[in-house]
Amino acid sequence: AQSVTQLDSQVPVFEEAPVELRCNYSSSVSVYLFWYVQYPNQGLQLLLKYLSGSTLVKGINGFEAEFNKSQTSFHLRKPSVHISDTAEYFCAVSPFNTNAGKSTFGDGTTLTVKP
Amino acid sequence: ETGVTQTPRHLVMGMTNKKSLKCEQHLGHNAMYWYKQSAKKPLELMFVYSLEERVENNSVPSRFSPECPNSSHLFLHLHTLQPEDSALYLCASSPPGTDTQYFGPGTRLTVL
Numbered sequence: 001a002q003s004v005t006q007l008d009s010q011v012p013v014f015e016e017a018p019v020e021l022r023c024n025y026s027s028s029v030s031v032y033l034f035w036y037v038q039y040p041n042q043g044l045q046l047l048l049k050y051l052s053g054s055t056l057v058k059g060i061n062g063f064e065a066e067f068n069k070s071q072t073s074f075h076l077r078k079p080s081v082h083i084s085d086t087a088e089y090f091c092a093v094s095p096f097n098t099n100a101g102k103s104t105f106g107d108g109t110t111l112t113v114k115p
Numbered sequence: 116e117t118g119v120t121q122t123p124r125h126l127v128m129g130m131t132n133k134k135s136l137k138c139e140q141h142l143g144h145n146a147m148y149w150y151k152q153s154a155k156k157p158l159e160l161m162f163v164y165s166l167e168e169r170v171e172n173n174s175v176p177s178r179f180s181p182e183c184p185n186s187s188h189l190f191l192h193l194h195t196l197q198p199e200d201s202a203l204y205l206c207a208s209s210p211p212g213t214d215t216q217y218f219g220p221g222t223r224l225t226v227l
Contacts, residue, residue, distance in 0.1 A: 032214070032215075034215065036216075036218075041223075042220050042221070043117070043119075043121075043205050043207075043218035043219050043220045043221045044205065044207075044216070044218040045117060045218065046117075046215060046216070046217070049215060090158065092216075094214035094215075102214055103214045103216065105157065105158045106157075107157045108157070108158075
């Protein structure tokens with residue numbers, strides 16, 4: 001079994017400021033890690049994923065995340081946010097070599113970028 | 116655009132109506148999912164189909180009935196719904212292996 005905790009339900013930041021959205025997970029097996037973004041009135045869209053290799057993963061729209069196995073974390077970062085980054089962000093984990101339907105999603109973090 | 120489409124995008128129905136939600140993907144994925152997303156609640160996995168067989172049914176009331184006629188299409192048949200069933204219903208699909216999910220835009224359902 002696995003669980004995902006997104007530590008902040010809401011993160012307000014000003015435009016051009018850096019941001020970090022925190023995600024911790026627990027699992028008894030090795031996992032793949034994902035961040036998804038949901039813009040208002042839309043479905044979720046894959047932002048980035050960690051499968052293996054370098055622990056720093058770069059995604060779309062200038063976002064990146066770092067996998068930290070010892071701290072079981074996968075925090076999402078962006079050095080300078082835009083108004084258009086206002087959205088809901090979901091962290092998710094999935095066991096290695098999984099069958100379908102085994103992903104676990106966090107509760108989401110609402111990022112609000114203010115002018 | 117993720118390559119997963121859903122119709123209709125918006126649906127208003129009475130409690131005695133019968134309606135169906137449709138999801139379609141031509142990405143060659145072999146798994147498809149229905150999720151329910153309500154305000155102020157976590158994403159809820161409802162059903163999973165893998166290779167057209169249902170592999171997950173998370174204690175969903177029988178008034179929701181899924182159907183997967185082939186690997187590209189997924190339906191959610193609705194009947195005698197309750198107002199608390201009002202939500203955004205999301206479809207997703209994934210290729211084999213990593214469970215990376217590709218979501219449709221959702222159907223906003225309102226039950227009166």
